[in-house]
Amino acid sequence: MSGVVIGLEIHCQLDTRTKLFCPCSTDYRDDGPNTHVCPVCLGLPGTMPAVNRTAVEYALRVAKAFHCEVPVECEFSRKNYFYPDLPKGYQITQYDRPLALGGYIEIEGDGGLEKRVRLTRIHIEEDPGRLVHKGGGDRARYSLVDYNRSGVPLIEIVTDPDLSSPKEARRLIEHLRATLEYLDVYDPEKEGSLRVDANVSIAGHERVEIKNISSYRGVEKALTFEITRQRSLIRRGVAVERETRHFVEERGTTRASRTKVEEHDYRYFPEPDLPPLRVADRAAAIELPELPAARRERFRVQYGLSPNHARTLTGNPGLAEFFETVAGDDPVLAATWVADTLLGELNYRGRPVGSVGPARFSALLALLKSGRITDRSGVEVLRIVLDGDEHPDAVVERLGLAVTGDDTVSAAIAEVIAEFPQAVADYRAGRGNAINYLAGQVMKKTRGQADPRELGRRLADALAEDGPCT
Amino acid sequence: MEDPYHAYIRRLEPRSPGTGILAGRTVAIKDNISTAGVPTTCGSRILEGYVPPYDARAVELVRDAGGAINGKTNMDEFGMGTTTENSGFGPTLNPRDTTRVPGGSSGGSAAAVAAGLADLALGTDTGGSIRCPAAFCGIVGLKPTYGRVSRYGLVAYANSLETIGPMGRSVGDVSTLLRVIGQPDPRDTTMRGTPYAHDPVPDVAGRRVGVPDEFFGEGVDPRVAATVRAAIETLASLGAEVVPVSMPSMACALAAYYVTCTSEASSNLARYDGVRYGPAVETARPWHDAFTLVRSAHFGPEVRRRILLGTFALSSGYYGKYYGKAQTARANVSADYARLFREVDVLAGPTMPTVAFRLGELADPLSMYLADILTVPANLAGVPAISVPCGTVDGLPVGLQLTGRAFDDETVIDIAAAYEAEVAA
Amino acid sequence: MVDEGEVRRIAGLADIQIPEDEMPAFTVQFNRILDYFEVLDTLGEAGAGERALHTVMRDDEPRPSLAREAVLANAPADEDGFIKAPRVM
Ligand SMILES: [Zn+2]
Numbered sequence: 001m002s003g004v005v006i007g008l009e010i011h012c013q014l015d016t017r018t019k020l021f022c023p024c025s026t027d028y029r030d031d032g033p034n035t036h037v038c039p040v041c042l043g044l045p046g047t048m049p050a051v052n053r054t055a056v057e058y059a060l061r062v063a064k065a066f067h068c069e070v071p072v073e074c075e076f077s078r079k080n081y082f083y084p085d086l087p088k089g090y091q092i093t094q095y096d097r098p099l100a101l102g103g104y105i106e107i108e109g110d111g112g113l114e115k116r117v118r119l120t121r122i123h124i125e126e127d128p129g130r131l132v133h134k135g136g137g138d139r140a141r142y143s144l145v146d147y148n149r150s151g152v153p154l155i156e157i158v159t160d161p162d163l164s165s166p167k168e169a170r171r172l173i174e175h176l177r178a179t180l181e182y183l184d185v186y187d188p189e190k191e192g193s194l195r196v197d198a199n200v201s202i203a204g205h206e207r208v209e210i211k212n213i214s215s216y217r218g219v220e221k222a223l224t225f226e227i228t229r230q231r232s233l234i235r236r237g238v239a240v241e242r243e244t245r246h247f248v249e250e251r252g253t254t255r256a257s258r259t260k261v262e263e264h265d266y267r268y269f270p271e272p273d274l275p276p277l278r279v280a281d282r283a284a285a286i287e288l289p290e291l292p293a294a295r296r297e298r299f300r301v302q303y304g305l306s307p308n309h310a311r312t313l314t315g316n317p318g319l320a321e322f323f324e325t326v327a328g329d330d331p332v333l334a335a336t337w338v339a340d341t342l343l344g345e346l347n348y349r350g351r352p353v354g355s356v357g358p359a360r361f362s363a364l365l366a367l368l369k370s371g372r373i374t375d376r377s378g379v380e381v382l383r384i385v386l387d388g389d390e391h392p393d394a395v396v397e398r399l400g401l402a403v404t405g406d407d408t409v410s411a412a413i414a415e416v417i418a419e420f421p422q423a424v425a426d427y428r429a430g431r432g433n434a435i436n437y438l439a440g441q442v443m444k445k446t447r448g449q450a451d452p453r454e455l456g457r458r459l460a461d462a463l464a465e466d467g468p469c470t
Numbered sequence: 471m472e473d474p475y476h477a478y479i480r481r482l483e484p485r486s487p488g489t490g491i492l493a494g495r496t497v498a499i500k501d502n503i504s505t506a507g508v509p510t511t512c513g514s515r516i517l518e519g520y521v522p523p524y525d526a527r528a529v530e531l532v533r534d535a536g537g538a539i540n541g542k543t544n545m546d547e548f549g550m551g552t553t554t555e556n557s558g559f560g561p562t563l564n565p566r567d568t569t570r571v572p573g574g575s576s577g578g579s580a581a582a583v584a585a586g587l588a589d590l591a592l593g594t595d596t597g598g599s600i601r602c603p604a605a606f607c608g609i610v611g612l613k614p615t616y617g618r619v620s621r622y623g624l625v626a627y628a629n630s631l632e633t634i635g636p637m638g639r640s641v642g643d644v645s646t647l648l649r650v651i652g653q654p655d656p657r658d659t660t661m662r663g664t665p666y667a668h669d670p671v672p673d674v675a676g677r678r679v680g681v682p683d684e685f686f687g688e689g690v691d692p693r694v695a696a697t698v699r700a701a702i703e704t705l706a707s708l709g710a711e712v713v714p715v716s717m718p719s720m721a722c723a724l725a726a727y728y729v730t731c732t733s734e735a736s737s738n739l740a741r742y743d744g745v746r747y748g749p750a751v752e753t754a755r756p757w758h759d760a761f762t763l764v765r766s767a768h769f770g771p772e773v774r775r776r777i778l779l780g781t782f783a784l785s786s787g788y789y790g791k792y793y794g795k796a797q798t799a800r801a802n803v804s805a806d807y808a809r810l811f812r813e814v815d816v817l818a819g820p821t822m823p824t825v826a827f828r829l830g831e832l833a834d835p836l837s838m839y840l841a842d843i844l845t846v847p848a849n850l851a852g853v854p855a856i857s858v859p860c861g862t863v864d865g866l867p868v869g870l871q872l873t874g875r876a877f878d879d880e881t882v883i884d885i886a887a888a889y890e891a892e893v894a895a
Numbered sequence: 896m897v898d899e900g901e902v903r904r905i906a907g908l909a910d911i912q913i914p915e916d917e918m919p920a921f922t923v924q925f926n927r928i929l930d931y932f933e934v935l936d937t938l939g940e941a942g943a944g945e946r947a948l949h950t951v952m953r954d955d956e957p958r959p960s961l962a963r964e965a966v967l968a969n970a971p972a973d974e975d976g977f978i979k980a981p982r983v984m
Contacts, residue, residue, distance in 0.1 A: 023957055050656065082757065521968070523965045
């Protein structure tokens with residue numbers, strides 16, 4: 001996608017126990033509206049903000065992980081605007097003295113090479129409340145406000161316009177998300193915990209801002225749609241208008257905001273109730289855990305994994321830890337089974353990796369490694385283990401899935417040769433495919449317990465013995 | 471008890487728990503200080519019907535000390551005024567002369583104390599709002615050091631300038647009330663220093679008292695100036711060393727004050743939109759229209775003016791010229807104080823340039839702003855300042871203002887106590 | 896010099912309306928006050944970090960929120976636990 005220029009503004013909720021400026025719990029998602037609200041986050045007259053140290057600590061971890069420069073002091077400012085979800089008529093955010101400047105995120109670029117996406121800044125701010133519109137957003141005659149979300153800590157990460165495609169944007173966000181999880185500052189399971197605004201333009205044309213992308217999967221979709229829209233305008237000789245558009249998740253499209261791009265004048269000024277914060281010293285004291293890139297490299301070296309497996313298995317810290325627990329003495333086998341099979345089965349069930357007991361999974365790997373069950377049975381056992389509450393050994397026992405002794409397979413081969421003379425004849429006539437059909441029949445008779453790699457050879461032997469080729 | 475001066479917006483039946491250092495004493499609370507379960511209006515129609523679900527820290531401390539809260543006092547709307555005429559609930563009259571204003575914006579608190587309706591009162595001071603009415607009504611009022619009294623629960627007008635403070639009929643009373651409210655509070659993270667635990671020592675011998683020229687300049691009524699100079703002579707007669715000094719940063723102080731307070735106010739008052747409290751917003755209209763209707767209908771003219779001045783001062787293209795420069799001026803005032811307080815222990819001068827105005831006399835907004843010229847410097851620098859009665863002009867009280875080092879409210883109290891003891895004798 | 900149009904624009908930013916019949920007098924007074932502020936123009940720009948204090952932060956320890964009735968008690972209108980607000984479209 002040559003000529004595409006993309007920059008992102010990513011908002012992530014920090015996974016603190018309390019809000020940014022008041023001691024209300026952030027654990028509101030299972031509760032009714034306006035149940036996690038106090039005078040401060042409701043913006044009652046006379047209340048004052050008190051900064052949550054953990055939120056600042058978390059934001060500094062992120063800044064450090066992405067190689068940002070942390071100034072000696074940072075400061076909160078007020079962003080003044082009116083909106084029904086904003087209880088104070090301003091948002092406490094950071095403006096000209098943010099928590100962190102510069103830095104970069106490394107992703108795999110479209111050319112397959114490592115690419116450095118520069119960061120402009122990272123700052124902390126408070127989330128507004130949530131608006132609900134009964135009977136569909138557009139036609140509702142009034143808004144309903146839930147202030148439970150009001151005051152939840154966010155970090156806003158702003159990238160330079162260094163991305164060249166929707167795929168790169170998606171990769172950046174995936175990498176960012178993984179890093180935040182490694183840093184233990186973010187919970188991706190919480191609905192609405194990551195929101196993205198994207199600036200996108202075709203080189204030489206006006207820039208459009210897409211707001212309201214509320215999932216990382218939506219980013220690629222929204223950008224792809226928007227680039228197509230802009231390209232088609234340009235092809236038709238229509239100028240791309242500088243505007244703000246909204247992403248419509250359900251339809252995968254963007255639409256013009258009905259409000260004109262007002263000339264915003266947010267009248268930022270330093271929050272008088274919060275003197276500057278000293279942050280450089282705090283940042284210096286932070287010790288980062290092993291981050292995804294380092295762990296990926298270690299997995300390749302220490303366990304001999306392929307780059308693909310190493311990347312997949314380090315995609316989130318829970319998965320990486322799971323892999324390391326079950327790696328045992330055959331990490332490559334473990335990697336294959338975790339990355340290629342287990343993840344797919346979990347995805348299909350919409351379940352997290354944490355829902356699988358590593359001990360059971362290790363038992364399954366042991367069965368596979370010893371050759372007691374076939375790969376095919378392995379998948380069957382895994383599915384049963386995931387869906388029920390049975391140990392792999394018990395499943396194999398109950399269903400008789402252990403690889404069968406020679407006698408049964410030999411008998412089945414003899415029977416098949418007797419029962420399918422046409423296929424035998426085809427094989428002998430030189431149509432090699434026929435052996436696959438016969439193998440299938442043997443599998444059927446043995447209910448899949450024959451080792452498929454062995455079976456082809458033994459069948460060929462039996463056919464050779466049974467009669468001469470013509 | 472009657473309230474002939476309209477000192478209160480709401481009277482309360484005092485319920486004193488009976489123990490603590492305020493036991494048996496009535497305390498009036500300015501109506502911009504939040505009281506749980508009791509309406510808190512800030513003198514504004516836009517807060518009609520609002521009942522805070524929590525107590526301000528200062529109110530909590532007054533209750534804990536056994537103080538009997540007997541009402542919420544009248545004030546200029548959100549503290550924006552020097553006369554208490556800008557109240558949405560009508561003006562307060564000066565108990566010393568009911569044709570005159572009590573000063574503002576804590577005019578209700580001052581009138582209540584001056585008229586004996588309350589023993590003590592809490593006021594708030596953003597640019598002189600405790601000291602001005604104390605001077606006009608002939609009582610004592612202290613603006614404590616910024617950061618010494620929790621602002622949690624004080625409805626913000628200009629956060630970086632204002633503080634809650636004590637008002638009473640004697641320096642001793644003011645000191646007692648400061649002991650009660652000058653306690654830490656983790657909810658106000660701009661608090662500093664140690665709790666105030668001082669008993670006044672009425673002694674000024676050997677202290678150096680600076681007298682800035684600028685406090686006796688143009689606009690200061692010569693009779694007021696003469697009364698205050700006489701009071702400073704009294705301090706000298708008690709052993710103080712009087713030192714003439716100069717404070718050139720005064721030239722920009724008032725402009726810096728009004729730019730800063732209106733800027734902060736324009737933001738602080740954005741929350742009054744009729745959604746969460748106050749008069750109902752019309753929810754069937756688009757939000758800007760709906761907010762504009764409710765805000766225009768319920769804010770008074772002076773509040774509207776200051777919101778617009780502040781919005782202008784912060785707006786794109788003007789920020790550097792107004793807000794930015796005001797912060798320079800503010801830093802210059804702090805630097806002047808720092809320099810002077812290396813030479814002297816306190817500064818002395820008049821609290822107000824004149825005696826109390828007649829009702830309706832200050833109709834022009836700029837003339838009203840100019841009346842604050844002598845009180846705003848202490849707010850810009852966050853230093854403590856007290857007003858003590860020091861005589862009369864035409865039968866109307868004059869206040870002596872003593873300003874001290876930050877977090878040295880104790881010295882200001884001591885010197886005021888020394889003066890008070892001498893004139894009482 | 897700020898004209899009536901500019902006053903209207905500023906008022907719009909603040910969600911405030913100055914009645915048209917008050918506008919001329921309001922604008923005159925507004926300008927007199929701004930003229931007074933001109934004295935600041937004799938000064939240079941302030942550097943950042945003039946505030947000597949630093950924020951003291953609090954621990955991440957939850958405390959009970961308000962009961963929902965208390966949250967809604969002051970709201971002019973509520974519905975199903977939400978607070979009613981103007982529409983945004
Ligand atoms: Zn809260």
